Amino acid sequence: MTRPAPEPFTDPVAATAPDPAAEPVRTHEDTPFPLVRSCPFTPPDDYAGMRERPGLTRARIPSGKRPWLVTRHEDVRAALSHPAASSDARHPAFPALGDGEQAVAAELRPFIRMDPPDHTRVRRMLVGEFTVRRVRAMRPAIEAVCAEQVEYLLGRQTPADLVADYANRVSTTVICRLLGVPLDDLEFFRRITSISGSRDSTAEEVNAALGELFGLIDRLIDDKSKDPQDDLISRLATGPLARGEITRHSLLSQIGITLNAGHETSRNMIPLAALALLEHPDQMALLREDPDLWPGAVDELLRYLSVADVITLRVATEDIPLSSGTIPAGDGYIALLGAADHDPEVFPEPERLDVRRAQRNHVAFGYGTHQCVGQNLGRLEIEIALRVLFDRVPTLRSELALADLPARSSSAIFGLDEVPVSW
């Protein structure tokens, strides 16, 4: 198969984009962005003010670009499902929070940074793997992984690290088994994503890290093309790749992003969710009393923590009217998932963790056609990881106060670097 020349990027709004110097002032201020969480559980405090006042807030991000910030629940959903919402990182206004991310996403084009019809084509190669039914069938296998990894944790000296000694091992094992990646080195993927997912990484650093990952995937594609197994890489290699529906270059990117996104999100969610429940013993007691509350509790934890808050970067290819103002054609914007998930108009007393909360329409997995393809797996994995942890280690406690826990503040997905625990 020959690799087609890269398609030239045509900017649909370049001809009509206003001269920035002539642009009228319609902004509250240049809010430095991203903002830092004052508590690891809740999105930045300043989101509340942005959500309440009329008009959109304009941010200034490290690249010097000035994307709009969308904060209300109805606006975030509208801004992410609007046909003019472009995810294409090749657009000059695309508001990547790190320069490395911008350059690499524009070059590698992972499907999370693509528009239809390219996005639709790639996504449809993957969605069948993550249906509600397929994921439900994975329950026993995920329970076995968590049971094994909790014994590993218990075998460590205390204080042990809930991130490295449990959550990372669970999330990496689950996604690697699904894809068919051998599990020789559980820390390998963590090291790759700590570089590829960091705003502080340069394009060279990100490329080097992803190059290592792609080398591994490339060899697996070769092996599995010849000797297919019951896994996702085998199915992609013998299906869409063999039929010429995707280039090898693109397939490497798509498998890479599935691996990275699939392990980083749950790895970050599991320790934060465990800590949140430890901090709310009343909520934990409800779950111990009635385990049927667990699925709802997981959705509430997803809402409450909203770890993927700043992943939803977009460019408006036409004016996008919202309740708080209009995003002008050609401008970048960030639909803040954590701000939407703490909108009191939809979630009364949003700062309260309530495992029995009736409202489940959070956007922790995003919204629109890019909504997380692995969300059904994510929900189940988080639920089982937490249940197994608290069943097997009922005396689990954090060794550090919340304020002292080291946060991954430069990461695209919020998380804690280390969570020392004892039992």
Next chain:
Amino acid sequence: MVTPTGSTLRLTADREVCAGAGQCVRAAPDLFDQDDDGLVVVLRADVPPEASERALTAADWCPSGAVAAHRPR
């Protein structure tokens, strides 16, 4: 999201638009399914009154706008 008692809804699902997120199946497994490719399948287009709320939740949760619940005139 309250529906008047006795009213019936009719469901439509656009498989061209569907993103395969499975939200409709989570909201109303009695009304929706996903095929092997992950795309939406309507199991029951005419919604029995007792399932109205689930049907509306499915339409609200659907991220792509593929699922709609209409009130026939």
